[in-house]
Amino acid sequence: MSIALVPLAFLMWGVTYPSRALPMLAPGIERLPSWAVTYLRLAGPAALAALAAVNCLLTSDKPPRLLIGIEPVAVGVCVLVVARTRLLLPGVAAAVLVVAVTRAMGVAA
């Protein structure tokens, strides 16, 4: 069994652990300028939104092209469901259902 990505897990730990540990182990380090605190808080939603966008709006070709298909619609459905329920799982389930049904009907590739 491959363990090729186990070192990546350690690398991810290496860049995550300092954020989790430094304020607890070195008090005072959290006294960042307010704009920096705000930037850190905004980085989460920004990074995840960018990730969703490149994965549902761009093809996997090199170079990528704009994706026209059921995928952006399904992600939009997920966003609507999550906005309404504040729960991730029903949103993901709805998106999967939209894609599965349209593919089964031959409407989507």
Added chain:
Amino acid sequence: MSGATPATTTTAGASDAVGESRRQLTRDGLAIAAYALPVGLVFGLTALQAHYSFLDVLANSTIALAGGAQFAAAGLVKDGASWLAIAGVVALINARHLLYSAAIAPYATAQSRRERAVMAHFLTDETFALALAHFRRIGRFERRGYWIAAMAIFVPWTIGSCLGYVVGGAVDTTRLGLDIAFPAAMAGLSLGMVSGRRDAAAALGAVVVAVPVGLAAGASLGLVAGALLGPCFGLAVPPSPHEESSAPETPEPSSEAGLP
């Protein structure tokens, strides 16, 4: 004898308060666990599509223990991004943990450095949300409470990830539409973190940057550009009233999403 009675009563009262708070913590933790398990399943499926091995999945969920960032890394691995780019995106996504750690730190000053170092590994969104609420209710640190909070996410997340990987291998993920689970989960998670107009501007700004840069220079660069520049859009708009009072003690974790 009469002098001992109030003290005994007070001690018993404090013990009751801790017990009641711990029961509340356990109930809340079970709710999160019930949600983390199926979301872990989705991660397992995503990892399968990115050609992880079972051990890779297990290592990711136990060593990195960073749900949203794990999804991000899986997407980048699938796109063939460099590990440096993956590390940068993971660091950026998880930078919010600085705020969580800073909020927990005042409660943990009496704990040994070694214990705090171990605690930090498990300081996820959910651990933070559950533990801080518990500490606030009882007015102090409580070791057992912290570990109940930590295990409420660590155990179901790890089990869910492994199950998702194993089950996913037995089905046609594309025919079932499961390939959309990853971008849908990312969009939903992003929305779960939006609690004001600055968050919304940051998320939308990231999309506005990521797509054209991705078209011009590749998906990985588009992602990194969106993640780095998106927050600047958020900083450029005036904060919502509750965002103005945002302090290190009151970051809003994405615990509703059910991810570490």
